[in-house]
Amino acid sequence: MKSLSRILSAAGLAVGLALTGIPANAQQKQAPAAAPALKPASPAALAAAKEILAMKNASAMYASAVPNLVEQTKNVLLQSNLNYQKDLNEVAMIVAKNLAGREKEIGEGMAQVYANEFTEQELKDLVTFYKSPLGQKLLSHEPRAIQFSMSYMNQWAQTFAETVNGQFRAEMKKRGKDI
Template identity: 75%
Template sequence: MKYRSHVVAAAGVVIGLASAGASVHAQQPAPKQAAPAPAPALKQASPAALAAAKEILAMKNASAMYQAAVPNIVDQTKNALLQSNLNYQRDLNEVAVIVAKNLAGKEQEIGEGMAKIYANEFTEQELKDLVTFYKSPLGQKLLATEPRAIQFSMSYMNQWGQVFAQTVNEQFRVEMKKRGKEI
């Protein structure tokens, strides 16, 4: 589960940053943009380590997390541009289709980057061991049940947070009442 969480978190960060970058890009003229911060340096991975990392990501169906990245970023950029260019709505809608078509497949760069990250975080042997594990009956069960377990865990955390927020609110009210202030 820990490994899947890292993949989910990494993909979320990548897509979130790309989305933020798209909005910033759409709102600022090109010459005034700051260069993106360089990615952390990763060690050079062997072809076997990269292959094992890609196999792990494929078994985890990691591409499902970022397959809509290009259309989503194109749409967010179009919407940001529309905010200050309402009179170009028809043109921007048509251009969005062209841009999405021209950039289709670029989301694969996310998968390549994720494989490099895995190869940076694990040794070649560890990656091979993980592949072996994920091919085992327990590994297959983990791959099959982990998404549901994560979903249920997130739901539980949200419910817990709502209940706990009420407890915190009550504590604030009690402490403020001690000070003679009703809230």
């Protein structure tokens, strides 16, 4: 379960990092990218999608989304308003309190996405699968497998980066430029 927590924390961090651009985009007055239109889902499909997400403990990925975004926004505002640090810290607590619980919108949206990608029957079949012994094993072992996969990919990338760097240096040396 600890590895699931780590994976979900990493996923939460990824979501947080992806969302870090939101305050910057607001400052730049750029329109956010439109989310793809989702087809309406039946209540049964949404219920099955929510059950799958609950079994996967998906809420752990976005549980801290609101406080993280409040903190990130405060930090962006602090960069250009250092004189208001005390006020911004106080306001951050108010804003976080006012917006507490809004992260549940992410779960609703994720359920909509699942219901858009899978038929109602497929979702019901997935629920049945996840309740089976193999499905339970997948739920309990997949986070560890993902963690080890990510670790492998990072190690591979570091080694491969050395190969790429070597190729760059060799090609530049052919041009008479040692780098």
